[in-house]
Amino acid sequence: MTSLHPAPEETLHAERVHHDRCRAALAAMVEGAAEQIVAGEDVSASGADAEVLGYRLRSRAKAMRELPPGPLFFGRLDFAADAPGHGGQHYHVGRMRITEEPTAPPLVVDWRAPVSRAFYQASARDPQGVATRRRFGWAPGSRGDSADLTGLEDEHLGRGESRTSDIVAREIERPRVGPMRDIAATIQPEQDDLVRADLTDSLCVQGAPGTGKSAVGLHRAAYLLYTHPKRLQRSGLLILGPNRTFLGHIAEVLPALGESGVRQTTLLGEVARGPATGADPAPTAAVKHDARMAEVLRRALYARVSAEGVADLAVPEGSYRWRVTAGELARIVERVRAEEPPYAVGRERVRTRVVRRLREQAERRSGLRPASWVRRVERSRPLTARLDAVWPKVRPEEVLAELLTDGTVLDRAADGLLDPDERAALLWPRPPRSHRSARWSPADLVLLDELSGLIEHPEGYGHIVVDEAQDLSPMECRAIARRAVFGSLTVLGDLAQGTTPWAARDWAVQLRHLGKPDAAVVLLTTGFRVPAAVLEPANRLLARLGVTVPAARSLRTDGELTLRPTGDVLGTTVTAVLHALTGEGSVGVVAADADVAGVREALAAAGIEAAGPDTAGARLTVVPASLVKGLEYDHVIAVEPAAVAEAEQRGAHRLYVVLTRAVSRLDVVHARPLPF
Structure with a gap:
């Protein structure tokens, strides 16, 4: 059994008093960090040493000032008297270490500290020295007022007592409005194993919808920054997301865990030497993203090296x-x-x-x-x-422009690699006057990065977290591999959600392109966010996707699936939105890209204001299907699934993504037969 809240009032009062003490200590820590900056400016040292010290002090003070408001602890560990190393001790567990004096015992230990691992891993079968594990229940949306501590649960692991936590379940299922939250309070044992993997280990997480793979990647980044601060300050840590909308969705997770200043960008944001102002037809983009282009570019570059006909x-x-x-x-x-x-x-x-x-x-x-x-x-x-x-000097733009302009140069570089149709697809129909006036496409920017890497190796990172990695092309993977030659990767994705024409169908192949063929592939199949009722239609669609991944399963038996067949798709969508707005949480209306304008007009005509996908914290959002990957809404209204499935080459995969974005309720509005 577990002692469930409401807890005895005297116990709650004692914990609230402790939280007040923690709040005062944190305020003193913030003030002390600011004072250290002033003192650090007067340190007698070389200019370089003073600059480094000042940077570190300012960064620490900035990170502490920017901590989002919220409860300062979410758990507590009471160790048995005979527990090795911690006998008779108790520790509150939170998102950062809080202490009244640097040498004093901490009032709160960081969730990443070694002692905190027992909070996630201890069980009645293996208590790991823990007599009692306590979880705290805070009012939804609490900004850290001690009065918001409303309850607690105690698991007496030392007595063999254990059960599923109601507090954890409520936190996972809590309606969501706004960006992704951290999961430090609810990390499950299998997630904790991944989060705490060693810096030298490259991991690939194949995660079904709702299994928390993105959160695991972000928490691993926070753990590595905590565990290897000096090494990662030197070599850097990079978060790569699929698009700016997704990056906005995850932007608050690391700051909430006390880690600011981490570079979070898209792959193009990392590699681009300039803006992408051009566009490629689909056949051209497919060739440019193909792994064979690496050898074509290498040949084109080194064709310029020749001592033939040179004089003494x-x-x-x-x-x-x-x-x-x-x-x-x-x-x-x-x-x-x-x-x-x-x-x-x-x-x-x-x-x-x-x-x-x-x-x-x-x-x-x-x-x-x-x-x-x-x-x-x-x-x-x-x-x-x-x-x-x-051995002439050369710029990547010169090499690529010549390759895409001169058929003779292309034929020589692509001989035995690309067929005539593929070469014809690469050539510009109307070449620019020079490489300086070229309108580079997104695929061109990846090719330019390949050439840049052939000319001079880029600086690498100590660790890179790559989300939605199944959508990367071989050439995009190579761009990441160049930056991780001496570092490690956390590769996150789901083969069933691969929506690009070149999306991976096998992780072994993708990991070879990423330069980490020996990375362990770990399966996460148990969902904590998406209810079983919502997963059911997506799992039926899974058999059509041509990838070998296990069906997702959910521990949540709540959730609602409503099918709304209709002869008036827009009118029924408006009705579904009005009904959804009577409930709690965020509402996302997802439609095929071509249908989004019509959905917006119908909602506006009904007097319903809807935000776009880049608006953080909106109650109602209309999202094109092409941008919904990685996002979550409490209530999703999927508009005409058949249109989503037919809109692109891998439309069935796109529909799989759409159907798995709801964390409470899913409405399916359709006039046509359902693809699943």
């Missing part, structure tokens, strides 16, 4: 000339190419080896040469001119 090099020094014959220069170029360095590195290696040859000649004739002599020879006009001839 002569560098004058007074009345004497130091020489490297054309044959020697050709051999140097050939050897450097065989080493396969980045293009820019290869150019400098050729320069260095030619200078070494010249220096050997000069020193044999008249003794050692100083460094100034070497620098002068390195930048001499004859050497630079010959280097430009055999």
Whole structure:
């Protein structure tokens, strides 16, 4: 059994008093962080040391000031007297460590601290030294007033007592309006294992709808930042989402966990050298995203390297000339190419080896040469001119523009890789005057990043979290792999939700493109957010999707599915919206992209104001099906599923996404037969 709230009033009072004490301590910590900045400015150290110290102090103070208001703890652990390391101790567990003095025992321990793991993993079968685990119930939407602490549950694990937590269930099922919340209070054991995986481990989480895979990825990021702060301050941590709408949806999770300043962007936001102002027809985009393009680009770049027809090099020094014959220069170029360095590195290696040859000649004739002599020879006009001839400087835009403009260049680079139709699809029908006036498409930006990586390796990250990774093309995966050569990945996705033409059908293939073929693939199939009633039509659709993933299952037996067959889709949609607005939580109306304008007009005509998908915290939102991935609403109204399924190449996968966005109720408005 579990002791359920309402709790004895004296126990609640004691916990409220403790929360007041924590609130006062946190205020002092914030004030102290601000004072440290002032003191740090007077530290006697080198300029560089003072700058680093100041940055760290300002970052810490900023993070503490920007903590969202809310309860300061959500759980408590009371350890048995004989528990190793913590005998007789008790700890409140919250989103950050709170203490009255740096050396004093904490009033609240961070959920990421080693001792907190027992809060998520202990059970009656394996209590891990915990005598009692307490969970606190706070009023919905609480901003942290102690009076909002309304109840608690105690699980006496040391006595073998355990059961499903009502507080956890209510928190998971609580109606949602606005961006994604953190799940620090409700992390399940299998999620905790993933969150606390080592920094060196790359993981792939195949998660069915409602299993919390996005939240797991964000909480793993927060855990790694807490556990390896210095390493990740140096190397960086990156969050990649599928679009700006999704990034807005998850934007508040890391700050709520005390981690600010983490780069969160889309893949194009990370790789783009400029804006995408062009567009590709579908066949052209498909070729550009194909893995074969990596070799096409490599050939096109290195086709510029050639010592054929080059003359001898002569560098004058007074009345004497130091020489490297054309044959020697050709051999140097050939050897450097065989080493396969980045293009820019290869150019400098050729320069260095030619200078070494010249220096050997000069020193044999008249003794050692100083460094100034070497620098002068390195930048001499004859050497630079010959280097430009055999290994010219180049910009990615120049290489790609020539490839997409000149059929002869493309034929040479794509020989044996692309067929004639694919080559024809790549060529620009109306080439720009130069690469400077080119209108690059989103796919072009990925190709430019590939070329940029061939010329000079990009700086990498210590860890990258990649959400909706099933939708990445092979070329997009390569862009991420280049940034994770010396780091690790958390790859999140669901093969059933793959909606791009190049979406992955197998994680093993996708992980090879991402440069982490040995990453463990972990299945999350148990849903905590999406009720079983809502999952039922999506699971029926699953068999049509051509991917091997287990059906989602839910621990929630609540939830409602309402089918609304009609001859007036827009009128019935308005009716469904009016009914939905009588309930709690957010309402999302999802329709095929081409139908969104009509839905908006019908709602406006009925006097119903609806927000767009980028408006945070809206009560009612109208969302195109193409933008709903990763979002959740308490009540979803899916408008004409057949239209969603027919709107694109992988429309059935898109419909699967639409049907799994509701966390309480799903209405399906349709005039046509249902695809599921």
